[in-house]
Amino acid sequence: EDQVTQSPEALRLQEGESSSLNCSYTVSGLRGLFWYRQDPGKGPEFLFTLYSAGEEKEKERLKATLTKKESFLHITAPKPEDSATYLCAVDEGTDKLIFGTGTRLQVFP
Amino acid sequence: NAGVTQTPKFQVLKTGQSMTLQCAQDMNHEYMSWYRQDPGMGLRLIHYSVGAGITDQGEVPNGYNVSRSTTEDFPLRLLSAAPSQTSVYFCASSRVGNQPQHFGDGTRLSIL
Numbered sequence: 001e002d003q004v005t006q007s008p009e010a011l012r013l014q015e016g017e018s019s020s021l022n023c024s025y026t027v028s029g030l031r032g033l034f035w036y037r038q039d040p041g042k043g044p045e046f047l048f049t050l051y052s053a054g055e056e057k058e059k060e061r062l063k064a065t066l067t068k069k070e071s072f073l074h075i076t077a078p079k080p081e082d083s084a085t086y087l088c089a090v091d092e093g094t095d096k097l098i099f100g101t102g103t104r105l106q107v108f109p
Numbered sequence: 110n111a112g113v114t115q116t117p118k119f120q121v122l123k124t125g126q127s128m129t130l131q132c133a134q135d136m137n138h139e140y141m142s143w144y145r146q147d148p149g150m151g152l153r154l155i156h157y158s159v160g161a162g163i164t165d166q167g168e169v170p171n172g173y174n175v176s177r178s179t180t181e182d183f184p185l186r187l188l189s190a191a192p193s194q195t196s197v198y199f200c201a202s203s204r205v206g207n208q209p210q211h212f213g214d215g216t217r218l219s220i221l
Contacts, residue, residue: 034209034210036212041214041215043214043215044212045212046209049209087152089152093207095207096157097152099144099153101151
């Protein structure tokens with residue numbers, strides 16, 4: 001069964017304390033991997049798309065990387081406004097996205 | 110630019126009632142989808158559409174109907190509401206299926 005697993009479920013960081021979120025997947029053929037940010041009471045907001053192993057994308061304090069079996073979302077020197085739930089989703093070429101359950105990030109000043 | 114608009118934002122229903130959740134997008138996107146989000150289970154695909162007149166089932170389609178008569182609108186119908194359908198429902202759209210999806214802000218539905 002195709003699966004997307006995110007870890008950790010929750011992460012508490014001090015402001016400025018860098019860390020990484022993991023998204024591992026088991027799908028037969030990856031067409032794309034997506035990272036989203038979700039704030040409480042809102043819909044997910046698109047961050048990055050990665051299409052092939054070795055690809056990297058950056059936006060402000062966030063950097064996403066992709067290998068053949070997992071993706072990492074690196075957060076460098078996070079600020080309290082980075083607090084949110086981060087979702088990973090995989091497109092295996094069937095027009096259906098498979099979402100992970102997310103990592104809830106809290107950044108304290 | 111409104112993006113993806115969902116109505117209503119909140120709704121309480123009694124078991125057995127039916128209702129339609131509305132979703133509209135103004136980006137001329139071909140692909141639209143409906144998800145439900147439950148604690149600890151992530152977003153699960155209910156139904157999706159790759160264009161007007163074309164719909165297909167996702168992971169959890171039972172108890173829900175969809176139609177796509179126009180590019181802009183993709184309503185989700187609950188035929189006979191059950192407590193297990195209490196959830197937050199999100200509609201999303203993208204230019205085509207493998208492009209990043211734009212999400213609405215959700216409909217919070219409670220079935221008593």
